[in-house]
Ligand SMILES: Nc1ncnc2c1ncn2[C@@H]1O[C@H](COP(=O)(O)OP(=O)(O)OP(=O)(O)O)[C@@H](O)[C@H]1O
């Protein structure tokens with residue numbers, strides 16, 4: 001039950017790890033927007049997409065996410081990719097005109113392939129970007145970051161602190177409950193309950209025999225935890241000090257500006273319908289993007305070597 | 310000096326059966342009190358009443374010269390800590406560090422003092438090397454020691470242990486007990502109320518309270534309690550093996566003093 005690698009925190013001290021969680025959340029959202037922007041032609045889409053892929057891969061390496069974990073995170077995508085390809089091939093995009101090849105009586109269009117590739121690329125990048133965030137940020141810092149974004153909502157009586165506390169406790173108890181699930185499954189298996197084989201109805205029964213004890217124990221746990229928190233003086237309404245303090249450093253300011261530039265750059269690029277053949281803006285933009293990527297990579301490398309020394 | 314005074318404490322969950330039925334005792338500064346009794350005799354309920362997790366009848370609990378009521382609750386909780394049975398269900402933080410900090414945050418300790426306090430009390434329970442470990446990577450005994458550090462960091466006058474070692478293996482039990490002994494040595498004014506099924510532990514305390522169906526059937530020092538084995542039969546508490554053994558021996562006409570070590574008893578027997 002410990003093979004939950006997606007979204008696992010990888011302890012290390014890279015400069016991405018040291019970034020402020022609030023800034024990382026902003027960067028994630030900004031980069032996702034950038035990745036999801038549509039461009040007028042497939043050429044631009046794939047040039048920008050490819051650049052992003054290199055960028056994201058470099059970030060993954062800097063974050064010390066193992067290649068194994070990257071592949072594991074993409075495993076869930078296979079099914080989706082196949083479905084997507086089938087749909088796009090049988091129901092081609094409206095502007096499809098270039099036949100790539102024919103499969104029996106069905107024409108497979110280049111546009112259909114490109115369309116699928118575009119969506120797959122976006123999905124992969126989205127998953128990997130999220131993975132960078134979760135791999136480099138402790139769950140608790142992440143919730144504090146989220147809490148910070150939710151703070152303005154306190155004006156309309158939104159319980160930002162309570163929500164953040166709830167999330168952090170949920171995160172804290174996920175491994176405990178996974179262990180418990182494992183234990184109950186073993187206990188029920190030893191009583192002859194079969195979780196893997198048999199008719200759907202009997203498997204459903206097996207799952208019920210797992211879920212009910214799990215719920216009972218979870219309720220018991222939550223009651224005891226509440227008692228313990230209260231006895232230690234916790235009062236969600238009272239003022240508390242903070243052990244974790246989020247710090248926005250100079251490094252954060254840089255990355256904040258850079259990621260902001262990347263996002264606005266891509267928006268401009270898509271908005272003005274530039275064409276690869278006629279516009280001289282594209283090379284400049286690509287150059288800027290490349291510079292940013294190189295900057296980030298260099299900072300990462302310097303950082304990594306300094307750690308070692 | 311009396312820190313806590315309990316006077317005719319009555320409590321019922323369902324308004325029909327009194328789970329705690331007219332209990333009175335007091336906790337003096339520096340005393341180590343054990344509460345023993347069979348399952349369901351109301352021990353945990355008393356612990357929860359003392360720390361205000363359950364509402365006691367009026368004027369029944371006085372702590373630090375304050376009435377235990379909604380107004381004084383916060384002040385009293387600052388001076389009484391409790392360690393529960395299940396090590397997992399009282400670990401709030403995502404790491405050892407965060408868990409010890411949790412109580413400090415509630416007490417509004419300034420941020421820049423927290424690290425020192427955390428280090429100091431983690432060292433006291435021998436957990437300094439585990440500060441950044443998550444609870445799933447700790448043993449039960451280690452988690453209970455973290456819980457103790459979290460309570461100690463809040464500098465209480467009284468600590469209640471509600472079967473704090475009952476879910477631990479012998480090694481974990483020993484580690485936790487050593488931590489408790491150490492903290493008593495360092496702070497002789499610290500009072501301890503220990504709810505336990507482990508009679509050996511109970512008989513090493515200053516005072517033993519035997520509870521039966523919500524009533525106190527005996528409240529005395531361990532030596533006097535041991536004089537009356539009938540209490541144990543009635544209240545369904547199992548005597549430690551050594552005491553049972555000695556009782557049987559004395560019935561058979563062999564008298565050996567109870568405070569001898571096991572080795573001495575064997576020697577005595579072989580003669
Ligand atoms: N939340 C509750 N609601 C209703 N009844 C309860 C509740 N908690 C405990 N009781 C009942 O109150 C009685 C005393 O329970 P308590 O937990 O105080 O016993 P205990 O002496 O701590 O037992 P143990 O040795 O098993 O921990 C029991 O009969 C129990 O069933």
Ligand SMILES: [Mg+2]
Pocket residue numbers: 352353354471472
């Ligand atoms: Mg109990």
